[in-house]
Amino acid sequence: MSDKVYGAKCTSCGTVNYPARAVCRNCRSETFEPIEVGGEGKLLTYTDVYALAIDYETRYLRLAIVELDNGIRVTGQLLDDDPKLGKRVRSTIGVVRKPGEVSIMGLQFVPA
Amino acid sequence: MAYISELEASLRPPAMDMPPYPPKVITLASGEEMVVRQVERDEVPILLEVLYPLLWVERDFYDIVAARLFGELLAYKRYRVKDEYVLAGLIDGVLAGMVNGRLMDAKTGMSYHTLTVRRGLRVGSHLFAAKMEYHIEHCKQEEVLIVAESPIGFRRWMIEYPLEKRFEVQHELGGVPSWVLLKETYYNAKPRLVAGRRPAPEDLLRGAETIMLPDEETVVRQVVGEKEGRE
Amino acid sequence: MKPVYIAGAGMTKFGRSEWSLMELASNASLAALRHAGLGKIPVDSVVVANMGAARVNRQTALGSALVDQLALYPAMAEAVENGPASGASAFKVGCQAIASGMADVVLVTGVERMRVVNGLEGTDFVASLSQPEVEYIYGVTLPSLAGMFARLFMDRFGVERRHLAMIAIKNHENATKNPYAHIQLAVTMEGILTAPEAVVNNPPIATPLHMFDCCPVSDGAASIVLVSEEVVGKLGGPKVRVAGIGQATDTHAVHEREDPTDLKAVRIASEKAFSMAGLTPQDVDVAELHDAFTILEIAESEAAGFFGRGEAHKAIERGETKLDGKLPINPSGGLKAKGHPVGATGVAQLVELAWQLRGDADERQVKNAKIAYACNFGGFGNNVVATVLRREEK
Numbered sequence: 001m002s003d004k005v006y007g008a009k010c011t012s013c014g015t016v017n018y019p020a021r022a023v024c025r026n027c028r029s030e031t032f033e034p035i036e037v038g039g040e041g042k043l044l045t046y047t048d049v050y051a052l053a054i055d056y057e058t059r060y061l062r063l064a065i066v067e068l069d070n071g072i073r074v075t076g077q078l079l080d081d082d083p084k085l086g087k088r089v090r091s092t093i094g095v096v097r098k099p100g101e102v103s104i105m106g107l108q109f110v111p112a
Numbered sequence: 113m114a115y116i117s118e119l120e121a122s123l124r125p126p127a128m129d130m131p132p133y134p135p136k137v138i139t140l141a142s143g144e145e146m147v148v149r150q151v152e153r154d155e156v157p158i159l160l161e162v163l164y165p166l167l168w169v170e171r172d173f174y175d176i177v178a179a180r181l182f183g184e185l186l187a188y189k190r191y192r193v194k195d196e197y198v199l200a201g202l203i204d205g206v207l208a209g210m211v212n213g214r215l216m217d218a219k220t221g222m223s224y225h226t227l228t229v230r231r232g233l234r235v236g237s238h239l240f241a242a243k244m245e246y247h248i249e250h251c252k253q254e255e256v257l258i259v260a261e262s263p264i265g266f267r268r269w270m271i272e273y274p275l276e277k278r279f280e281v282q283h284e285l286g287g288v289p290s291w292v293l294l295k296e297t298y299y300n301a302k303p304r305l306v307a308g309r310r311p312a313p314e315d316l317l318r319g320a321e322t323i324m325l326p327d328e329e330t331v332v333r334q335v336v337g338e339k340e341g342r343e
Numbered sequence: 344m345k346p347v348y349i350a351g352a353g354m355t356k357f358g359r360s361e362w363s364l365m366e367l368a369s370n371a372s373l374a375a376l377r378h379a380g381l382g383k384i385p386v387d388s389v390v391v392a393n394m395g396a397a398r399v400n401r402q403t404a405l406g407s408a409l410v411d412q413l414a415l416y417p418a419m420a421e422a423v424e425n426g427p428a429s430g431a432s433a434f435k436v437g438c439q440a441i442a443s444g445m446a447d448v449v450l451v452t453g454v455e456r457m458r459v460v461n462g463l464e465g466t467d468f469v470a471s472l473s474q475p476e477v478e479y480i481y482g483v484t485l486p487s488l489a490g491m492f493a494r495l496f497m498d499r500f501g502v503e504r505r506h507l508a509m510i511a512i513k514n515h516e517n518a519t520k521n522p523y524a525h526i527q528l529a530v531t532m533e534g535i536l537t538a539p540e541a542v543v544n545n546p547p548i549a550t551p552l553h554m555f556d557c558c559p560v561s562d563g564a565a566s567i568v569l570v571s572e573e574v575v576g577k578l579g580g581p582k583v584r585v586a587g588i589g590q591a592t593d594t595h596a597v598h599e600r601e602d603p604t605d606l607k608a609v610r611i612a613s614e615k616a617f618s619m620a621g622l623t624p625q626d627v628d629v630a631e632l633h634d635a636f637t638i639l640e641i642a643e644s645e646a647a648g649f650f651g652r653g654e655a656h657k658a659i660e661r662g663e664t665k666l667d668g669k670l671p672i673n674p675s676g677g678l679k680a681k682g683h684p685v686g687a688t689g690v691a692q693l694v695e696l697a698w699q700l701r702g703d704a705d706e707r708q709v710k711n712a713k714i715a716y717a718c719n720f721g722g723f724g725n726n727v728v729a730t731v732l733r734r735e736e737k
Contacts, residue, residue, distance in 0.1 A: 019477040019596055044603065047490030049549040051557075053467035053482060059271050060547075061482045065491055065598045073598040075478050085498055097480050104480050141544040141555065143531035232528055234544055241543070307540040336361065 003093050005107050007072065008032035016072050038091040040112050041068035046083050055099045066091070066109055076107035088112035125194035128215055131250050133199055136242075136308035137316055140233045144203050147312055147320035148242045151198040151210070156189040158323045159200070162207055162229060165328050171336050173262040174227070180285065181225045184212055196224075197246065201239050202320040209235040211243045213256070221247035221256035222284055229331045240269065241306040248298045257290045259283040269293075273301050344442040348575040349583040349732070350568045351379025352697040354690075357563035357682030358525040359458050364400045368454040369412045371564035371687075375694075376413075376450065379568040380578060386568075387446035388419040392433035392453035393686035394426055395468050399460045409452060419446070426472045427635065428721025429453060430565070430689020431728035435588050437569045447571040453691065454564035455684035465560050469685070472722050474596040486557060488597050488723040489636040490549030496604045496642060497551060500653035504551060507637040508536045509659050511555045511679055514634065517666055518676025520706035525561045525682030556637040561682030565691035581701045586622065586714075587731035589615025597723055609646035609718060612729040617648070620731040622714060624648035627731075629699050629709040630670065631692035633720035634677040640664075643718050644672060647729065666707065674699065674707045689719035693730060700734040 007018035012029035018037055023030055046064035064078040066089055077096055080089065089109040096106035116124075135149035151159065163185075166178035187193040196214040200207060208230035213223040223243060228236040247256045258275060260266040269275060270291055279289035353374025355367055362370065368391065376386075391405040402408070406420035419440075425432035430453035437449035457465050470484040478488075496502060511530060518524035535545045535555045545553045575582055591611035594600055601607060617623055624647060632647075634640040641655045649670060650658050658664060664672040675681045675695040678688060696715035698704045715732045 018599075019474050025594075044598075045491040045495040047487050047494060047549045047551075048547060049482070049484060049487035049490060050546070051466055051484055051486040051548045052463070053470050053484050054463050056482055057271065059274060061487075063481060063483060063487050063491065065603065075481055075483060075596065075598050077481055085494070097482060106480050139534055139538045139540045139544075141530045141534040141541075142528055143534045232526065234546075237543055304542055304546075307543040309539075336359075 003105060005037045005093065006034040007037040009035040018072055018074065037068075037072060037074060038093075038107065039068050039070065040088065040090040041066045043078070043083060043085060043087045043089055043109075044073065045085065046078050055097055064109060074107055076109050078109050080109065080111050124191040128195045128218070130195060130197060130215060133197065133246050133250060134310055135312045135317060135320075136310045137312040138238055138308045140203070140235075142233060144233075145316055146208055146235065146238065147202045147316050148199060148239065148308060149202070149320060151200050151323070153189045155323055156185045156198075158325065159185055159198070159207070159210055161325060162331070163227070165332055166227075166335070169332060169335055174335055176261055177225055177227050181210070181212065181227055184224055188212070199239060199242055199246065200323060201235050202323060203230065205319050205322060206324045206326050208233075208326075209239045211239040213243055213247065215247070215251060215253065216257070219254045221251065221253045223247075223256050223258045224285065229326050229334075231334045237305070238307065242308070244293055244298055245306055248295050254295050256293045257281060257283055258293060259285055259288050259290055261285075272305065273297055345444055346572045347438045347441045347585040348570050348572070349585065349693070349697045350381070350570040350575060350578055350580070351375040351377070352567050352694040353378050354523055354565035354687070354694050355563050356523045357561045357684055357687075357691070360456065360562035364396055364402060364454060364456040365408055365412050367456060367562060367564040368405070368409050368452050371454070371566040372409065372413055372450055372452045375452075375566035375568050379570070381448065381568070384448060384574060384577070386415050386418050386448045386450050388437065388440050388449045389413075389415060390420070390433045390437045390449060390451045391422040392429035392451070392690060393422055393455060394424055394429050395455065395457060395685065398468050399464070400456055405454070415450070425726055425728075426721040427633070427683075427685050428689055428719040428726055428728050429686045430691065431693070431717065431719030431730060432590075432689065432721070434567065434690060434693060434730065435590065435728060438585050438588060441569055441571050447574050449569040450566065451569060451690060452564060452566040453684075453687035453689060455686040456562045457560050457684065458562050462560070477596050477598070484549075485723060486549035486552065486636070489638060490552050492597070492603065492642075492723070493552050493636065493638040494550070496638060499604050500656070502638075502641060502656045505532070505536060506641065506656040506659055507552070507556050508532055510634065510637040510640050511535065513665055514673050514677040514679040517674055517707060518680030521676050521681060524676045524680055525559055525563075526676070526680040530555060552636055552638065558635045558678040558683040561684045563682060563684035563687050563691070565687045565694045567690055567693055567697065582735040583697050583700050584733045584735050585730065586733040587616040587618070587620030588728065589613060589617075589619065590726070590728045591615065593725040595722070595725055606642050606646040606724050606727070608724055608727040609643050609720070609729070610648075612727040613647040613716075613718065616716075616729040616731045620733065622731060622733070624716070626714050627670065627716045628712045628714050629674060629696065630672050630716045630718075631675060631695055632672055632677065632718050633688070634673060634679050635683060635720065637679065639720060640672060640677065643720065647716065647718055666709065671709045674704065674709055689717075689728065692717040692719060693732070696732050700732060
């Protein structure tokens, strides 16, 4: 069970591709090295979603798109009782989905 | 009060003092007004007529809910269940849905069923909330035991209020493990789940005095689905 | 490219259907074929649009299945999958066959029978279009992407919930004039937004979007018969020309979009469609947009070029997009009230527009409709197909 989330950093131009892809979206090179994705950033947008898929038994899920200070944008779960657009947050790693017995780890955000 | 024989009296369960449900009015998404009021025993035959065609509709568990409601309404009418109540939602006097339950004792309520015949307007949500309101606010109970026969019910009630597990208690409906709505949870959920205005305006109450049957074909079609096309 | 024409259009009622997947597809197809009145002219190719049959109906190879149901052997056939834009993509594939000279008559049928699974399964199946590693694992569903988009868009351009409600009210009203629409229920501002009861009537789905901002889950099928210039000359009826088609893609994950409030793929696809047609957005008389969520009707109408950035909600306030307005949008009731059987939607938009251009839209008829536009929004805006139709005078 990994406790880090990774993007793919292009070895030619340094662009971080998150999600990872086969071809760099900036320079079209095909070689990458893994880079940890996370840290501090600002809340770009968020939602409380009640229309949940399978695997979730809560009443709602608070999801967000965060723009990290290094420019990378990520999607994750927001653990903040008082979200506001532009608010400073920082990432942690937690269980984000549990299909059956498997625990999937991913990015969660708390107030910075 | 009509004369009843000693034998009949012995077959009737002793009745608790249940306060009447004060009627209220709810504006629905369509702008229509729904009156929510208590159903008298002599009105039960009309409700049975609405349930009858649904006894064979498998979709969304209508058959089992209608069948069980049928028995419960008859038991209410003929005094064979202790402390049962029935509430109905009426739009322009036409039945939109019905809910029922009973008081187990002063402290605990037992929710029975919720059935909607007018869909797409959250009638079921409004009526379920109305019966929780009756148990907790009007009958001053501490908690209500609840089970769901359909997945829609499960999602709407167990997760939305939310309800707690009370699995050591068997619910009267089929003896399955029970969930419970606690008084505190009800009051927390009230702002987002319980709606309606009181007192209900006189003209709307008058319009809801007689329960009218919804069109059977419309009801069944809403539940079952369509077989229509055109060019 | 050779010219392409729509010769026939038909659909089933959208909603919850007792018909099977292939019964839905066949019935819509027969309606369109009857409408076209081909007589002895054979169908060369069948293209089926569908997103979920393999998963929710456990059936594949739908092109072949439909050929068999309609006894159209030995016609060419395949199915096309492009998420919610499957319909317009299948339409594009059909047009390409005729434009290239490879076929003279193509039957395009979109179908979806989603209601066989419960809401949770259905939501999850649609969520499968999201990016698996960086979106899906977080519990992202299509409504959640729409909710996040809506919050940002509304904040940036001053759009309020009442503007979204106006769209829902308009589309519900239009649908009451559409016998095929899933939802036949007019709603009011009081009932869905301003009355205290609205909190229960219109609960949150993915804030700031509520129940009446989101389209229903529907079963249904829609079908179009495409023909070449030679064939259309042999048939009667008004000539509806496929004047332009455009398609464009964008990043898979919504967080990677250049400007998260900009529907870039809608803009590029529309520009290409108008360019092919030799027309501009100002020429359009009637449009069918992809309002799976009410916010999308606003955002798409701007990206397509009908209104400037941040101007659409003001036009809606002025009533410009109503049935009797300057630019009627979603006369059918849109996805919101007509319904959204995913694979059928793109085709159904074009069925409505074909009827509009032929004068067959009954109570929903937009007067003198000559040029029509449709936008079919795949993924969450990362694959968009735009189409321009034009009525040709004989």
